[in-house]
Amino acid sequence: MRNAAVLLARYQVRSLRRLFEEFERDILLPILLGEIALHNIGALEHGDESDRLAADEAESDSDEVHMSRLRPCNAYSIAAATGLPRETVRRKIGRLVDLGWIRKQQNGHLYLTPRALKHFGTLLCSRDLPEFLETADRVRNLRHDRGRADRDKA
Numbered sequence: 001m002r003n004a005a006v007l008l009a010r011y012q013v014r015s016l017r018r019l020f021e022e023f024e025r026d027i028l029l030p031i032l033l034g035e036i037a038l039h040n041i042g043a044l045e046h047g048d049e050s051d052r053l054a055a056d057e058a059e060s061d062s063d064e065v066h067m068s069r070l071r072p073c074n075a076y077s078i079a080a081a082t083g084l085p086r087e088t089v090r091r092k093i094g095r096l097v098d099l100g101w102i103r104k105q106q107n108g109h110l111y112l113t114p115r116a117l118k119h120f121g122t123l124l125c126s127r128d129l130p131e132f133l134e135t136a137d138r139v140r141n142l143r144h145d146r147g148r149a150d151r152d153k154a
Contacts, residue, residue: 004142004143008135018127026092028088028092029092031082032082032096033102035078036102036110037117040070041112042071070111070112072109073109074109075110
């Protein structure tokens with residue numbers, strides 16, 4: 001188990017370092033963006049809608065079409081989800097808006113932008129997912145080897 005924990009810790013630290021750099025050395029920004037994304041697309045995760053959303057975004061420039069497929073959230077719900085002070089969340093949301101990763105409507109509703117969906121979706125699929133799957137395989141192999149060693153002892 002210790003070796004598996006080391007493999008997982010190594011993966012997490014590398015991932016956190018990449019996020020730290022990707023978000024101008026502000027580790028709260030990817031946490032908040034992630035929470036907003038999960039709120040927005042959470043209702044879509046159990047169907048084919050999330051795949052259709054990504055495909056539609058490649059073809060559509062309409063913010064209204066994009067936002068109509070997402071479940072809105074606001075600074076209050078994000079503060080509650082993260083446990084961060086509402087003022088901190090409000091300030092960081094302003095930065096995410098400036099970066100073009102989220103859109104804030106007049107009523108305070110927050111939405112992941114098509115630009116963020118495309119950018120981070122590409123990164124997750126090209127870099128993070130393969131590394132995560134490789135780490136999972138290595139952990140699985142450790143468990144398999146351990147199980148075999150235990151059977152050989154018996």
